[in-house]
Amino acid sequence: MQRVRSLTINGQRVAVDAEPATPLLTVLRDQLGLTGTKYGCGEGQCGACTVLLNGFPRRSCQTAVGVAAGKKITTIEGLARNGKLHPLQQAFLDEGALQCGYCTPGMIMTGVAFLRANPHPSEADIRRFMQGNLCRCGTYPRIVAAFRRAAAIKSS
Amino acid sequence: MSDPRGRNPVVEVERYELDEAPVRPFGLERREFFKLMGAGVAIFLLNDMPTAAQESGGFVRRRPRRGIQGRRFNFGEPLPQNIGAWLHIGETGKVTVYTGKVEVGQNIRTSLTQAVAEELRVGMEAIHMVMGDTARVPFDMGTFGSRTTPTMNLQLRRVAAAARELMVEMAAKRWNVSAARLVASDGKVSDPSSGRSLEYGELARGQEMAQAIVAEDPLRPATEWTVEGKSVPKVNALEFVTGQHHFPADIRRPRMLFGKILRPPAFGATLQSFDASGAAAMPGVVVVREGDFAGVAAPSEPEAERALAALKAEWKLPSGPQPSNQNLFEYLKAHAEPAGHPGEEFGFFGANEERGAVGPALASAAHRLEATYTIAYIAHAPLEPRAAVAEWQDGKLTVWTGTQRPFGVRNQLAEAFHLPEARVRVLMPDMGSAYGGKHTGEAAVEAARLAKAAGRPVKLVWTREEEFTWAYFRPAGVIEIKSGANANGLLTAWEFHNYNSGPSAIRTPYEVPNQRIAFYPTRSPLRQGSYRALAATANHFAREAHMDDVARQVKMDPLEFRLKNLKDERLKAVFQAAAERFGWRERKTTRHRGFGMGGGFEKGGYVATFAEISLERPGGEVRVRRVVTAFDCGAVVNPDGLRNQIVGANIMGLGGALFEAIEFADGKILNNRFSRYRVPRFSDVPEIEVILIDRKDQPSAGAGETPIVGIAPAIRNAILDATGVHLYSLPLVPHGLKA
Structure with missing residues (x-):
């Protein structure tokens, strides 16, 4: 090939x-x-x-x-456009949704696609979709909160 | 790696929990110093050792308050050799702080920045932390044992306070006024009576001044903190959410090759024959073999993988039957060594105990209970596996690697290559977590071997399977408890025997007049080492499980039983605070829903965790629904960062509590990948509430570890509450509850 x-x-x-x-x-x-x-x-x-x-x-x-x-x-x-962070990147900052930060890019990229397809997800939707992303530091609740924050911003 | 008594070559658990000493020479050459730093003012904090201070040229112990009494040293003089920390104020007012501690996700880059900002009176944004670069920071044993906050935070506050005082002195001199009337705030020194002010950068301009201090300056008490004690966001979070941060695995060097290591098919296998002709014929491939070590380096990772696959090797496996996870606990007991003497210290926190007469007390107890608990090996599984980039130049070795002990890895490299430590530099970029799992420098040594042979820089990133197999595990263990209680529900006798798991938090915080507590090192079949909170998790699990079982035996509420047997007010307070928020007294237990607790004291922190679990059906999967943790670690430095740690510790601990276990047989790890080794995911996460008990009257303790110890017994006791089933093993229900 x-x-x-x-x-x-x-x-x-x-x-x-x-x-x-x-x-x-x-x-x-x-x-x-x-x-x-x-x-x-x-x-x-x-x-x-x-x-x-x-x-x-x-x-x-x-x-x-x-x-x-x-x-x-x-x-x-x-992901950032003209120096402006994507709302989900900003939401990760606002929620402090990282510890070591190694999983963060993968979480954000998965989340960007997810929020585009599901602009108003429930917490259960988020957890189900994100099941394949691991955070060994256990920052999951803040990541869910960041998703919800980004969703709220995008829809407002 | 041997334990303090040199009897057990594989236990790496407790030796890392020693204090910060010894003091070692500072690597930076004086001549390089201001060339590297630029002009400005540098303050070195000497460890409080009067003898060393005298020997190094009469550095005056800095009597605080006003007046420059520390000694300045000029070019031509040696730098002091016993530095704990130091900082530099540049001509633009930029503050650079140097510490051997490293950032692994526990957020100390931020909390230490707060410490400096607090005492130096500058904004956090003016401060840059240089961490874990052995060529630039003072010696440090490593980042473990929850020691950063109680030690380095204090040292940096001291050095910052001294720097602030020096700024005030310099302004006083320039204005020819008394220092007493000047005020330092917001990165400048002001004279309220005249309205004049000078920024720190202006004061530092044109200076090439270095001052060494043995600081005794009074520090702001926690009750007056303005920067510490506040929630501030992670200082470099932006770099992480944009992918700009370079983790150790992300480091790139010019002409860099990619390395792969040939791994034996089983532990203890030796290389019998080796044919590298196929690999060596591939363009750009370098093959290295030294004894049982063999590896390749190639211009790209796919080429390195192909070269590795082309190596032909025959291995000799160790003879005789090998232990597996099926017979692990029998093996550990059968290979136990005698316990140490009563009172013998195992590292910093654990000790054997012999108090009263436990035999007679057990014999005469109204209630007696005996139980055995087991703890499986588990893996840290940091999301970033071990990684290193090694580069040789002019006989000097530089390695970027993920480790909690940059100076320890420097030492490993120096020994491996017969180099003086001064010719080895280890840099530790903020890494993708560790949890106690990266005390060692395997990847660093391997990358350096390949780089030396190749004559070019080499990057080596372990695969997930390598990380699961060739790192080290949290020790497995067996714990046996015998207890006696009187008719009133007071504990009278307590025997606690820990085989292999480790002595951290082995002592009971409950009041028991007759005790025998012992730790027995064992020949571990797997390589084992430190893990977040060490054996405190296992010891708390066994002890707190047993406490619930005794409470049932004496027919008392588990909370009442604990409080009745406790005197420690801080521990009582966390149990009470968590119970109240959790709604312990209002709980409604059913066959499908249970409630439990676990708690204790470790590394200066007090924790109580309550958990609610549900069972979808008898024998079904246990789900943790809700967790409440109350934590007291003295004066809280960064409440938001602390909450992040406590929630994370609970979630990580939930994996070890419910389902994590390493399976092994015939010298092989059987579940060496995430598809076979389950770790907590989004769906496993309960609702978690955190109560911080901010004791501003108490020194700040570390907090990354202790919050993990309560969750396992809390879940275990909640399962007991719902089902009446007593579980005695970690993990509790790897395959669901078999009722």
């Missing part, structure tokens, strides 16, 4: 050089220096590596870069 030579990331076309089977996570982190996307488990169990592909949350450790080629890839680095 042909090597992947370019990707569209955070609105920019960037040059890469990778075999199509290479995990997208590896290309983002090691070739492009987009280290906001994290490795946590390598089996899609923790959500730390979540990015958006055409707006849908995807585990970049389980996504071959060949699959991502030609799609719009959004990473945590591309």
